[in-house]
Amino acid sequence: MIDLQPPARQDMPADRQAAWRAALLTEMTASRRLPVRRLAFGGLAATALVGGVAAALVAVPDGGQDAGPVQVVPMSATQILDRAAEAAGKVAEPRPDQYVHTESEARGDYLPGGLVREQTWYSVNGSRIGLKIEAGERFWRCEAVQRPVPSKTPADCKNQPFYRRDLPNDAKTMRDWLYRSSAVKYVPADVRAYGQAQEVLRSSRLTPAAQAAMFKAIGTLPGVKVVRSTRQHIVVGQTWLGLRAELLFEPRTFRLIGGRSVADNDRSFQPEGSKEFQETLLRGGKKRYGADRKEGTVATSWTIISQRVVDAIPPAYLKDGS
Amino acid sequence: MTYQPLADADLWSRARDGDERAFGELFDRHSRTVYNYCFRRTADWSVAEDLTAMVFMETWRRRSHVRLSGDSLLPWLYGVATNTLHNHRRSLRRHRAALARVRARPTPPNDAATAASRLEAEHEMREVLDSIRKLPRGDQEVLALCVWEGLGYAEAAVALGVPIGTVRSRLARARKRLKQHLEPARTDGPRRTALYTEETP
The missing domain is CATH 1.10.10.10 (Winged helix-like DNA-binding domain superfamily/Winged helix DNA-binding domain)
Structure with a gap:
């Protein structure tokens, strides 16, 4: 193991930061002549798709049980997300001193071999060290240490809570929060809000009430539609400018199991702010965003293989040496 | 692996098409990380500042080659920073006019505590770099x-x-x-x- 760490990060002096920023934009304006090329995209085969539809036939267990006979009923995105909210509300809450252990995988042509699997143990309230294991290697998460640490596994770590208790418990307040909280400035507000929901769902775990509120809030966002239902997935998504951002649910339990970005030529959703965004793109002579992407191509995906609450990081990972 | 769905990708798409505000936003978002990475490789805040600017200028110059890692521009910026550290002089020549403009600006002095903190960090970082040299x-x-x-x-x-x-x-x-x-x-x-x-x- 390596025990020499650099000193803490510092900010660039504000006036210098502003000066460099201005110089950068000047440079950019002066040399705007290179041809543009689209992001490398695709790589993973996709099933045949339709764009968003009003409702999809979903196999729902009779009586709400996870096993047993099912009935096939048409469900809208709102209904699917309501069922997801209902399921989320039934989950037990962890203790503050516990960990959330997640096994997940990410796919995309930008990744070596197209696939990365990882396991994480993140502290429920952020008071304990976090651990990520990727390709057999340990990466500790310890965002703030108050003093030099004498052992190989810092005991006085302070991280952001992985289990978020700071988010609203009702759908309307959650919806407002989604619109308020995104750091992205240029895409339309409806798209920002949906992207923020995806980000939060992937990067943290919410209380049952907050997660239920989140799913209900997503169901009210413009452009969110049910994409399709198969035996493996129920998919809802929002398509904007050639790309559909999807959330995938497990059909029997309505548990969130992942997300994907998929090329989609459905242009029916034109939120306020789209025109201004597109005008900038059109200056480059492109007919429209995403025009060179083959419909149905999956750009990126993430899947939660399993997620459960545990008391501690397995002792084997805490031993010295790697 | 951290993940920001579409955020950097949207901004980069817009920046590449000539939107200065979008590129400015990417600079605001990632310049601190790049700045500190460059410092950690050089143990010199002043050099790290120049290098940070060059990383973004090089990213813009070679924008047709940029490939996002998932939805984040950051791995690409780390790669450009690593190359810029190797080819420092070439990058300095290429961007000397822009660098000269910024360097010519008067710089207000840091307060004593900030100056001491930065000097101390440089000293610590040199020790760390010596240990891996x-x-x-x-x-x-x-x-x-x-x-x-x-x-x-x-x-x-x-x-x-x-x-x-x-x-x-x-x-x-x-x-x-x-x-x-x-x-x-x-x-x-x-x-x-x-x-x-x-x-x-």
Whole structure:
């Protein structure tokens, strides 16, 4: 193991930061002549798709049980997300001193071999060290240490809570929060809000009430539609400018199991702010965003293989040496 | 691996098409990380500042070649920063006019506490760099990205443009060598520090 760490990060002096920023934009304006090329995209085969539809036939267990006979009923995105909210509300809450252990995988042509699997143990309230294991290697998460640490596994770590208790418990307040909280400035507000929901769902775990509120809030966002239902997935998504951002649910339990970005030529959703965004793109002579992407191509995906609450990081990972 | 769905991708798409505000937003978002990475490779805040600017200028100059890692521009920026560290003089020549314009501006002095903190950090960082100076350059790069910056193997592989197996083997080799070199100094060395890696947000 390596025990020499650099000193803490510092900010660039504000006036210098502003000066460099201005110089950068000047440079950019002066040399705007290179041809543009689209992001490398695709790589993973996709099933045949339709764009968003009003409702999809979903196999729902009779009586709400996870096993047993099912009935096939048409469900809208709102209904699917309501069922997801209902399921989320039934989950037990962890203790503050516990960990959330997640096994997940990410796919995309930008990744070596197209696939990365990882396991994480993140502290429920952020008071304990976090651990990520990727390709057999340990990466500790310890965002703030108050003093030099004498052992190989810092005991006085302070991280952001992985289990978020700071988010609203009702759908309307959650919806407002989604619109308020995104750091992205240029895409339309409806798209920002949906992207923020995806980000939060992937990067943290919410209380049952907050997660239920989140799913209900997503169901009210413009452009969110049910994409399709198969035996493996129920998919809802929002398509904007050639790309559909999807959330995938497990059909029997309505548990969130992942997300994907998929090329989609459905242009029916034109939120306020789209025109201004597109005008900038059109200056480059492109007919429209995403025009060179083959419909149905999956750009990126993430899947939660399993997620459960545990008391501690397995002792084997805490031993010295790697 | 950190994940920001579409955020950087949207901004980059817009920036590449000529939107200065979008590129400014990317600069605001990532310049601190790049600045500190450059500092950690040079132990000099002033040089790190120049390098940070050059990283973004080079990213813009070579924008038709930029490839996002997932939805984040950061691995690409780490890669440009690593290359810029190698080719510092060439980059300085290429962007000398812009650098000269900014350097010509008067700089207000730091307050005493800030100045002391920055000097202390430079001193500490030189110690750290001295401790890895005997490693091959490639091993130093992997060490800096994976251990200091908290990148996963896949992200480091994207940043360095090498296979993921190379990242793993370089890191394992670096750790082995460092362990051999550092063990004797641990009993009386001035800095006993944590054996954790810090993940970038």
